[in-house]
Amino acid sequence: MPQDNIRCPGLTSGAQEIHMLAKDLPKQMTVFYYKQAMQLIWVVFAGGTGTGKSTLFNAFCGKQLSGTGLERPKTSGPIVYAHRDCLIEKKFPIPLIRIERLNADDIDGGPVTGNPGRLMILEHNREEWSHFIVTDTPDLDSVEVENRRITEDLYLMSDLVVFITSEEKYADDVPYQFLMRIISEKKPYFFLLNKARGELVGEEVTDTLSSRQISINKDRMWLIPNVSSDPAESISKDPAFRDFRRALTLELSAEGLENLLKAERSRRAEELNSRLARLLLLLDEENQAAKSWSDRLETLCRNTCQDFLKNQRERFLCQI
């Protein structure tokens, strides 16, 4: 059972959800206030294990920043590519995470892999990228609880998610649940299906997803073909990848900053409101259930006493 400060008797089927909401809401509110005070777009690359998140993150940033490879888990902590003046640390809302900084031009040991419980900021000085940050994350279906938790926290921080999947993964349960959440919460997203076979077409993907109640906006979907050698190099030259990069760069233009942040803030406020309303509704149902149980007990108690008295009277009354 999650830890929270709510005491409820657990008489309704919503009791478990009450505890989940009560546990998550304080963090969501802290994130809300942190982001409210910041003119910065958080782009988060997220997806299942080995789908190519780090490869595509590097290709988008135009630099080998994050380690890639098939040994799992390769990315052990989040890696953030940010302008050196971004004040990410100020009142950072995720507790228990240490923030470290490195100059992105100075990663002598090659691409970094991150560390559990730490957020690694790789600083740059590209002025045209100073109003947004790009984050690579550990696998959201990682076997490590810590990895899954941090990816979940970064999702809360995100204003835009680049969801990455691959042909063999896109119907898997955990990535599917995550995608479902992105769409149901109306979070802005880009959907990349990496390592796609040549003959795979968009309709096949959208049909499979719609058979599982996920409707993907085709304008937000790119199939990045499987390249046979040197993915780091080949992907950045691929026309589908270039098209995705153009679309994301356009979305992140400095002129669009105000609108994107405004839309995301009101989406976030709505999301919080609906969670709070849901919590109040479930608590009310618990109250009603508690009241009717207490009424039932009272009736039972009264009937039992009356039966008992009647029984005793009959027993002790003199009978002729």
Ligand SMILES: Nc1nc2c(ncn2[C@@H]2O[C@H](COP(=O)(O)OP(=O)(O)O)[C@@H](O)[C@H]2O)c(=O)[nH]1
């Ligand atoms: N052959 C091939 N390998 C790829 C492609 N994209 C990524 N990879 C490889 O897949 C492995 C996992 O990629 P990585 O970016 O580390 O995945 P992540 O775990 O999602 O971050 C790496 O060895 C990449 O080089 C591709 O299009 N073709």
Ligand SMILES: [Mg+2]
């Ligand atoms: Mg990775």
